[in-house]
Amino acid sequence: EDVKKQQAVKSSDPYSSDPERHPVLHINNLKPFNAEPPPEILSDSYITPSAFFFKRNHLPVPKVDPASYQLHVEGLPGGVLTLSLEDLKTKFSKHTVTATLQCAGNRRSEMNKVKQVKGLNWGIAAISNATWSGAKLRDVLLAAGYGPDVAQWACHVQFEGLDKDVTGTTYGASIPLKKAVSEEGDVLLAYEMNGEELPADHGFPVRVVVPGTVGARNVKWLGKIIVSAEESSSHWQQNDYKGFSPGTDWDTVDFKSAPAIQELPIQSAVTTPADGAVVDRSAEEVTVKGYAWSGGGREVVRVDVSLDGGKTWQVAQLRTSDKGQAPEPSPPPGQAWAWKLWEVTAPLPAEAQELEIVCKAVDNSYNMQPDTVPPIWNLRGVLSNAWHRVKVKIREDENEE
Amino acid sequence: EDVKKQQAVKSSDPYSSDPERHPVLHINNLKPFNAEPPPEILSDSYITPSAFFFKRNHLPVPKVDPASYQLHVEGLPGGVLTLSLEDLKTKFSKHTVTATLQCAGNRRSEMNKVKQVKGLNWGIAAISNATWSGAKLRDVLLAAGYGPDVAQWACHVQFEGLDKDVTGTTYGASIPLKKAVSEEGDVLLAYEMNGEELPADHGFPVRVVVPGTVGARNVKWLGKIIVSAEESSSHWQQNDYKGFSPGTDWDTVDFKSAPAIQELPIQSAVTTPADGAVVDRSAEEVTVKGYAWSGGGREVVRVDVSLDGGKTWQVAQLRTSDKGQAPEPSPPPGQAWAWKLWEVTAPLPAEAQELEIVCKAVDNSYNMQPDTVPPIWNLRGVLSNAWHRVKVKIREDENEE
Ligand SMILES: [Mo]
Ligand SMILES: [Mo]
Numbered sequence: 001e002d003v004k005k006q007q008a009v010k011s012s013d014p015y016s017s018d019p020e021r022h023p024v025l026h027i028n029n030l031k032p033f034n035a036e037p038p039p040e041i042l043s044d045s046y047i048t049p050s051a052f053f054f055k056r057n058h059l060p061v062p063k064v065d066p067a068s069y070q071l072h073v074e075g076l077p078g079g080v081l082t083l084s085l086e087d088l089k090t091k092f093s094k095h096t097v098t099a100t101l102q103c104a105g106n107r108r109s110e111m112n113k114v115k116q117v118k119g120l121n122w123g124i125a126a127i128s129n130a131t132w133s134g135a136k137l138r139d140v141l142l143a144a145g146y147g148p149d150v151a152q153w154a155c156h157v158q159f160e161g162l163d164k165d166v167t168g169t170t171y172g173a174s175i176p177l178k179k180a181v182s183e184e185g186d187v188l189l190a191y192e193m194n195g196e197e198l199p200a201d202h203g204f205p206v207r208v209v210v211p212g213t214v215g216a217r218n219v220k221w222l223g224k225i226i227v228s229a230e231e232s233s234s235h236w237q238q239n240d241y242k243g244f245s246p247g248t249d250w251d252t253v254d255f256k257s258a259p260a261i262q263e264l265p266i267q268s269a270v271t272t273p274a275d276g277a278v279v280d281r282s283a284e285e286v287t288v289k290g291y292a293w294s295g296g297g298r299e300v301v302r303v304d305v306s307l308d309g310g311k312t313w314q315v316a317q318l319r320t321s322d323k324g325q326a327p328e329p330s331p332p333p334g335q336a337w338a339w340k341l342w343e344v345t346a347p348l349p350a351e352a353q354e355l356e357i358v359c360k361a362v363d364n365s366y367n368m369q370p371d372t373v374p375p376i377w378n379l380r381g382v383l384s385n386a387w388h389r390v391k392v393k394i395r396e397d398e399n400e401e
Numbered sequence: 402e403d404v405k406k407q408q409a410v411k412s413s414d415p416y417s418s419d420p421e422r423h424p425v426l427h428i429n430n431l432k433p434f435n436a437e438p439p440p441e442i443l444s445d446s447y448i449t450p451s452a453f454f455f456k457r458n459h460l461p462v463p464k465v466d467p468a469s470y471q472l473h474v475e476g477l478p479g480g481v482l483t484l485s486l487e488d489l490k491t492k493f494s495k496h497t498v499t500a501t502l503q504c505a506g507n508r509r510s511e512m513n514k515v516k517q518v519k520g521l522n523w524g525i526a527a528i529s530n531a532t533w534s535g536a537k538l539r540d541v542l543l544a545a546g547y548g549p550d551v552a553q554w555a556c557h558v559q560f561e562g563l564d565k566d567v568t569g570t571t572y573g574a575s576i577p578l579k580k581a582v583s584e585e586g587d588v589l590l591a592y593e594m595n596g597e598e599l600p601a602d603h604g605f606p607v608r609v610v611v612p613g614t615v616g617a618r619n620v621k622w623l624g625k626i627i628v629s630a631e632e633s634s635s636h637w638q639q640n641d642y643k644g645f646s647p648g649t650d651w652d653t654v655d656f657k658s659a660p661a662i663q664e665l666p667i668q669s670a671v672t673t674p675a676d677g678a679v680v681d682r683s684a685e686e687v688t689v690k691g692y693a694w695s696g697g698g699r700e701v702v703r704v705d706v707s708l709d710g711g712k713t714w715q716v717a718q719l720r721t722s723d724k725g726q727a728p729e730p731s732p733p734p735g736q737a738w739a740w741k742l743w744e745v746t747a748p749l750p751a752e753a754q755e756l757e758i759v760c761k762a763v764d765n766s767y768n769m770q771p772d773t774v775p776p777i778w779n780l781r782g783v784l785s786n787a788w789h790r791v792k793v794k795i796r797e798d799e800n801e802e
Binding site: 176178179184243245246247248258259261262263264265266295296301302304310312313314315332333334360362364365366367368369370371372375376383385 | 577579580585644646647648649659660662663664665666667696697702703705711713714715716733734735761763765766767768769770771772773776777784786
């Protein structure tokens with residue numbers, strides 16, 4: 001079905017040069033392409049293979065010739081600095097960061113069940129983890145003339161993509177200057193993902209990676225960087241990607257009243273078993289797996305798992321590498337950019353016929369996930385981070401003796 | 402009653418030189434002194450007057466002679482630096498920061514209602530806001546020989562108070578070196594509170610103020626600063642002030658498994674009306690007031706208030722100054738150290754005989770408060786930040802025509 005949808009792309013439209021995608025992806029929207037992997041793939045490997053990494057495009061994938069690619073850096077005292085891909089790779093040290101990216105709309109489908117929201121109906125897998133390599137944005141800004149005097153008037157760094165709509169408007173977003181120039185902010189102009197050149201869907205040849213910050217600010221197919229006093233004036237910075245009270249509707253919403261989403265809140269979900277799965281009583285135990293992550297470099301310090309809908313809780317095992325590999329060293333405080341995978345194996349409760357599995361994570365600021373969806377419901381369906389709940393049936397053995 | 406308790410302090414005991422306190426304070430413990438103001442006082446003024454600021458002492462208040470006071474700074478290449486109070490005031494620039502301090506045990510009484518915890522039974526007022534003036538810890542560390550090379554081996558800055566138990570053990574705590582030396586961390590060695598010298602209960606002559614960080618690390622009556630590879634070995638850093646899963650009890654707890662609390666999570670509470678208050682139907686409307694604050698310099702961006710137990714929500718007005726005064730300018734990102742007071746005036750619902758008022762706050766990382774207490778219950782009763790709930794009766798007018 002999904003493969004057929006992909007083949008339906010006609011060469012007459014702006015999406016005709018979009019790349020091929022892995023058929024296992026669940027497509028939420030074909031044009032622009034938005035897709036997430038099956039959840040259990042996420043907990044299969046600490047680093048998500050690029051083919052399975054969730055894809056969230058706002059516009060057609062631009063075809064960029066790496067030989068003629070130019071990145072323009074504007075707004076600094078030295079005038080415009082223009083860099084080729086070769087410049088980026090050779091004039092600046094290469095840094096590698098393992099960072100989880102999450103779409104603001106991850107788990108939106110749970111909000112849709114409460115009341116319809118506007119947006120793509122993401123499941124729990126609009127989040128993935130990769131290693132990214134490239135130049136530090138800080139180093140590029142310094143080379144372009146950034147100095148402490150600039151911080152007197154500038155507050156933001158804007159990014160423009162090379163992806164355009166039919167009117168020629170490009171995708172755009174901005175981040176706080178402080179994050180962009182901080183030594184510990186680890187913002188990259190990445191030209192590699194998981195040790196290979198960036199795939200077309202992930203921003204070839206260069207994207208911004210803003211660790212700890214919502215996916216939408218990690219601008220792909222980067223064309224321009226602008227240091228400025230103001231945030232990006234783009235639709236996605238001003239009139240989208242903001243959170244509101246559950247009482248705010250499309251008649252009353254004032255987008256100016258809420259800050260643009262940057263750092264994301266504490267998040268976790270159960271990747272396996274799937275909702276509606278069946279386990280046999282004879283298995284005697286159940287293994288529950290999932291992911292947990294928090295924005296702003298806050299480290300996940302604990303995941304609590306319940307099999308009884310939240311009445312009793314046990315603490316999951318966390319890991320920061322693939323099984324059999326040494327765990328990554330603990331990151332410095334405020335630089336925990338990557339998720340933790342977690343796992344619990346527990347005996348099947350003797351009395352239960354059904355399990356209601358729930359997970360909730362805690363970060364090192366001891367922020368917790370909210371219990372339920374309705375009080376965090378918002379008209380765009382972003383920031384959906386209530387406890388994740390999965391129901392599993394226990395099948396009694398038929399031939400008991 | 403509380404006054405009598407205070408007079409009962411005999412001069413034979415180590416608490417005999419404790420200062421006098423304002424009689425309006427609600428005393429949770431007399432020796433050491435722990436007390437909080439009536440909640441409505443908190444929302445009366447943006448800056449909490451020092452006499453009403455919550456007091457949380459772990460030990461007797463030490464009597465310190467300001468003329469002979471010495472502060473020792475240890476662990477840096479230059480050897481020990483010793484500073485007098487005069488040195489602190491004259492050799493370093495004076496900085497002023499408005500910062501909210503909150504006890505880790507604020508709102509513990511709500512956890513006690515779920516299941517008994519160990520600790521003082523704080524209500525909702527173990528939080529207050531003041532202006533603090535003093536030298537920047539960063540400047541003192543630089544003067545004592547701190548340089549980037551130190552960050553190669555050091556990770557923490559320890560503080561020792563001059564307050565001692567009967568064995569001579571002093572109060573102690575530590576914070577991450579990164580916070581201590583950061584330009585934006587705003588950590589002060591404060592010698593003034595609200596424009597006057599520090600009161601005895603708040604650390605005279607010098608205390609540490611660590612904005613955005615749990616009260617317990619804001620060491621009072623500061624005697625020693627130690628730059629080190631390790632956290633403080635004190636009881637309060639190692640075996641207290643940590644959060645655990647609700648399933649963890651005193652038989653299973655492993656204090657090494659949880660990080661010491663530093664930044665606190667998003668918090669808010671209703672200061673007025675009080676739980677159990679009565680409003681007259683003829684009043685036609687109700688005004689609800691409270692406070693909201695988040696740790697780590699995260700700014701409160703919204704407070705949602707419900708009058709129907711959380712079914713419907715409205716957005717409160719926030720303020721960052723006293724009424725009639727100009728609001729403080731918006732802090733730079735990551736430096737929102739002070740709380741916001743908030744207020745909602747709403748018509749009394751026609752049908753209701755009782756209101757269940759609920760508040761929940763959101764910070765600029767879009768972290769939200771958890772809905773309920775039991776899933777965040779922990780054996781020490783810290784980090785109690787579920788939605789705050791207050792029940793109010795509506796009295797119908799007796800002489801209706
Ligand atoms: Mo997104
Ligand atoms: Mo505390």
